[in-house]
Amino acid sequence: MPLRLSVLDQSVAGVGRGQDASIRNTVALAEHCERLGYERFWVSEHHSLPTIVGTAPEILMAAIAARTAHIRIGSAGVMLPHYSPFKVAEQFRVLDALAPGRIDLGVGRAPGSDHRTARLLNPDPRSAEQFPQQVRELHAWVSGAPMPEGHAGQGIQALPRAGTQPQLWMLGSSGYGAQLAAHFGMPYAFAHFITDGEGCAEALQLYRHMFQSGLVDKPQATVCVWALAADSEEEAWRLFASRERARVDRQTGRFGPLLPPEDAVRDYSPAEEAYRQGLRRKAMVGTGEQVMERLRALAGELELDELVVITWTWDPAAQRRSYELLAAAAGLQPR
Secondary structure (H helix, E strand, O other), X not given: OOOEEEEEEOOEOEOOOOHHHHHHHHHHXXXXXXXXXXXXXXXXXXXXXXXXXXXXXXXXXXHHHHHOOOOEEEEEEEEHHHOOHHHHHHHHHHXXXXXXXXXXXXXXXXXXXXXHHHHHHOOOOOHHHHHHHHHHHHHHHHHOOOOOOOOOOOOOOOOOOOOOOOEEEEEEOOHHHHHXXXXXXXXXXXXXXXXXXXXXXXXXXXXXXXXXXXXXXXXXXXXXXXXEEOOOHHHHHHHHHHHHHHHHHHOOOOOOOEOOHHHHOOOOOHHHHXXXXXXXXXXXXXXXXXXXXXXXXXXXXXXXXXXXXXXXXXXXHHHHHHHHHHHHHHOOOOO
């Protein structure tokens, strides 16, 4: 079976342009990736982080739905402890009405921010502990299943109702999300790009071993992996300098918009250099064919038929070109 490719975009800020441009670039990228033949396009949720300015995936998804016709659109994800599951169900039912049968509702437990910001979103310091119950309620309201006897939401409906409904996904970067996805019988996506692959194989194995039929009849898994392609290997590594600098700076609590490649290079301390070299060893960077060879190897190793690719570049044109090269190397069928 051919390897299917999808996209995760985080609306990354860049030095020299307004943060609003990053949001518009995400919408334009979704249109571009639909034409290239990608399976789905996911957007993330972060708060008060100057590097990533996508704060409201449900709104961004509505804009993308209005400008696309075929590609699946999803959240990767909604950080559910911040919100009312009922309200999230309503939002995504509206999205499904706008793009019937094309909506993925990915949920996660992480704050997507620092703890101060998380408390502003939801003052309850124990909200994350309620995550499994929130997932159960969200599923009921999205699917139209009845609430159990005595539940405050019994008889309440999340509208609008239609012939299709959003597909729930569990997102995670540890064994916890894998176990929860297996328990509810949900599709599962592992954030490979957050851990640089650490714990990925173990989480997928746990998910498959513990899976019980629920929202889907059999395990359905993918991983979100960082990759960057360019017309030459040299150019790809030049572009990678922006992402590399951001990752090194993050280790010491420094966050900011992505720097142009020529401004991203600086002298590193011995500890920073060791970390940088580790990044480079694991990075999927090169020509389209080189990167696809590594992506296919990863998919084979993890027994996956789909991968979700995330790419950071300072220049939006370089990001679009990367997805073009990967689509060509993967043999995707343009729309």
